[in-house]
């Protein structure tokens with residue numbers, strides 16, 4: 001009666017060698033790799049508000065120029081108020097006027 005010896009295969013455990021022998025390194029030559037020029041992608045249209053400047057604040061009706069937004073009551077003419085869904089706000093002084101909604 002002979003016992004079969006099971007051959008255990010031990011997986012070689014990779015022991016991370018922490019202490020790496022330092023080589024006398026030669027200064028490597030830095031070679032700048034030229035990156036391949038990528039084909040120009042068609043720019044995806046960004047949803048970005050177009051800056052209209054002062055044009056966005058006025059509307060021309062015939063010969064008249066009508067300001068689209070109310071001016072700030074504190075700051076005076078020239079300080080337009082931001083148009084929110086329920087209010088106008090002055091970005092200069094913080095004045096807020098709520099829109100009067102008719103029932």
Ligand SMILES: [Zn+2]
Nearest residue numbers: 072075090093
């Ligand atoms: Zn103001």
